[in-house]
Amino acid sequence: MISCTEFIPAYSEGFKFLEAKGGRDKVNEFWACLSDLYLEGSLKKLVKKHGIEGCFIYWEKALNEEAADFKMTLDEEKGEFAIDMIKCPSKGMLLEMKHMEPYKAYCEHCPALYSRVLEQMGYEFNMDLSQTDRAKCKLTVREIRED
Amino acid sequence: MMKVIERRASDNKYLHRDFHISMNMLMQYICDEFGVGALIEYLVQFSRAFHSQRTENMKTDGLECLRKYFTDIYEKEEWPVSIVLENDVLTISQDACPGIAYLEKNGHKPVTKYIETYTTVYRTMCEGTPYEYIMEKFTTETGACRQRFQRRR
Numbered sequence: 001m002i003s004c005t006e007f008i009p010a011y012s013e014g015f016k017f018l019e020a021k022g023g024r025d026k027v028n029e030f031w032a033c034l035s036d037l038y039l040e041g042s043l044k045k046l047v048k049k050h051g052i053e054g055c056f057i058y059w060e061k062a063l064n065e066e067a068a069d070f071k072m073t074l075d076e077e078k079g080e081f082a083i084d085m086i087k088c089p090s091k092g093m094l095l096e097m098k099h100m101e102p103y104k105a106y107c108e109h110c111p112a113l114y115s116r117v118l119e120q121m122g123y124e125f126n127m128d129l130s131q132t133d134r135a136k137c138k139l140t141v142r143e144i145r146e147d
Numbered sequence: 148m149m150k151v152i153e154r155r156a157s158d159n160k161y162l163h164r165d166f167h168i169s170m171n172m173l174m175q176y177i178c179d180e181f182g183v184g185a186l187i188e189y190l191v192q193f194s195r196a197f198h199s200q201r202t203e204n205m206k207t208d209g210l211e212c213l214r215k216y217f218t219d220i221y222e223k224e225e226w227p228v229s230i231v232l233e234n235d236v237l238t239i240s241q242d243a244c245p246g247i248a249y250l251e252k253n254g255h256k257p258v259t260k261y262i263e264t265y266t267t268v269y270r271t272m273c274e275g276t277p278y279e280y281i282m283e284k285f286t287t288e289t290g291a292c293r294q295r296f297q298r299r300r
Contacts, residue, residue, distance in 0.1 A: 001220075001244060001245070001246060001264055001265055001268075001290075002170055002193075002246070002264045002268065003220040003223065003224055003245070003246075004162065004163060004164050004165075004166035004167050004170070004224065004245075004246070004249075005161060005162065005166075005220060005223045005224070006197065006220070007163075007166035007167075007169065007170050008166075009193070009196070009197050010170060010173075010193050010197070011169070011170070011173065013189070013192055013193040013196055013197070014173045014177070014189065014193075016192075017177070017185075017188075017189045017192055017193075018177070021180075021181055021185065022180070022181075026180070030173070030176050033172075033176060034169065034172055034173075034176075037172055038168065038169060038172060042165075053150075056150060060152060062163065062165070063154065064154065064158075064159045065159070065161075065162060065163035065164075065165075066159075066161065066163045067156045067157075067158075067159040067160060067161040068154065068156065069154065069155050069156045070152075070153070070154055071151070071152070071153045072151070072152045072153075073149075073150070073151050074148075074149065074150040074151075075149050076148045076149070077148070077149070087156060089156065089161065092156075099196075099199055099200050100196050100197065
């Protein structure tokens with residue numbers, strides 16, 4: 001059994017495996033496939049129903065279940081949603097596991113998965129991955145308004 | 148409207164069961180792209196990397212380290228299981244697999260070779276140790292199974 005609490009190292013090894021088999025393109029292809037399959041019924045559905053608040057609903061559940069250290073802000077008036085990830089549980093776990101080497105581009109799966117869904121729905125998506133060596137990052141989503 | 152949430156890691160228990168779904172999607176993708184042989188290859192790679200310390204511990208501490216490990220992950224999964232270590236044999240019995248149960252409950256079909264997340268992973272974990280892994284019986288639909296770790300014969 002691979003427990004859901006062991007998924008992160010399994011995921012990281014999976015990315016390495018795919019890259020060894022088919023190069024970086026294969027990893028990107030998998031992320032696109034996962035985005036379409038996994039986020040269709042969750043994030044996409046919520047954003048379709050609630051607008052940008054759907055982001056808040058989606059990540060509130062996910063980040064609480066993942067026991068993340070974070071600050072999440074929704075400003076509906078400005079059409080902005082942001083996550084300040086103080087300590088990402090996934091990257092944090094990989095950095096703590098001294099006997100395993102994380103996939104070098106591990107954190108890139110986040111923008112790959114989420115931008116694909118949100119940009120298609122008319123949102124601007126950005127992620128600052130400059131501090132992932134300390135398991136920190138920042139995600140922002142903005143409604144694209146014409147005025 | 149403005150909404151703000153701040154959480155510390157210690158505020159919540161780490162249990163994101165949707166990871167069972169992502170894991171299954173990863174395994175299905177590997178099977179679809181490269182075949183079942185590649186899935187097994189991947190699980191061997193994962194087990195050698197992830198369980199490497201446990202493999203070393205088994206060589207020196209025997210099966211007690213595995214008893215502790217399995218007790219811990221089933222507790223985290225909040226899943227009923229029987230784990231018995233007796234006469235240097237570790238027996239693990241469950242009426243269902245937490246991963247398969249979660250997938251089925253959420254309308255996902257477990258990858259055909261889901262059993263390999265047990266057999267390949269644990270056989271690999273035993274490599275180079277005095278112990279072997281035996282899957283006595285496994286029900287594909289539910290993941291009900293009886294597993295045994297014992298001294299190699």
